[in-house]
Amino acid sequence: MISKRLSKLRKEKNWSLQYTANQLGIAKSTYAGYESGYRQPSLEALKELAILFETSVDYLLGMTETYTGERDTLELTGKDILSQIGLTIDGKSLSQDELNQFIAFIRLKREMEANENKG
Amino acid sequence: MISKRLSKLRKEKNWSLQYTANQLGIAKSTYAGYESGYRQPSLEALKELAILFETSVDYLLGMTETYTGERDTLELTGKDILSQIGLTIDGKSLSQDELNQFIAFIRLKREMEANENKG
């Protein structure tokens, strides 16, 4: 069950086994074992998988059919978001300027990916 | 994390280790190992635990309800930060991949600014 869902999720993102394994910090053969059903991930690896694929552990294990779990979410484009919650990187707080640049960066990246998928 | 939650759930139901193990069809020492943190359940056992305690696997693993509203700052380089709080841009959730790129981007930007100040 978990193997099929992992395979499905990875292919949806057009990721290779090697790239996915790199993201997780594990060997390619290890991740490949998860997808083939030859291996089962440890609990720690399982959590990492859910985070990487933006889904829930319950979904990976086939406990639920719904894609995502119900985690608290924070919309970064929200007005005055930094006054609600301070965001830091390496202990140094993020400026609104930096956040705006990031949002623009992600929007551009997503747009480019969307164009790539067109062919 | 999982050990604490199991212990809490079992005590809420006033179940003994033996009774709980019987419900799961495993040895008492095995289940006791889960609660003490000495052992980790297999994925199959994990699912059974979630069913028995009428909860989710994500809760047992601490993927949900770990984010407390008390926190006023969020360190983005924190491990498994996205398991604590989902970040979205334009409603679409941010992947760990994208977050890593952002962190690298900000670090580079800060480094360049530091060099500019040198002269």
Add this chain to the structure above:
DNA sequence: AATATTCGTACGCGCTATGCGACTTAATGA
């Protein structure tokens, strides 16, 4: 065309740690 790189798949090995039964200790009741 020849070579190099990337992809998915599979195998063997070392070693961790899982699951079990047996044992101990403490608390409760007949």
Add this chain to the structure above:
DNA sequence: TCATTAAGTCGCATAGCGCGTACGAATATT
């Protein structure tokens, strides 16, 4: 007092996790 139940710990056998490695096929690079 003895029996019963609960909780906790330990040693052992072995299942299986994670890794490196290697293969054929497909794609990219020269």
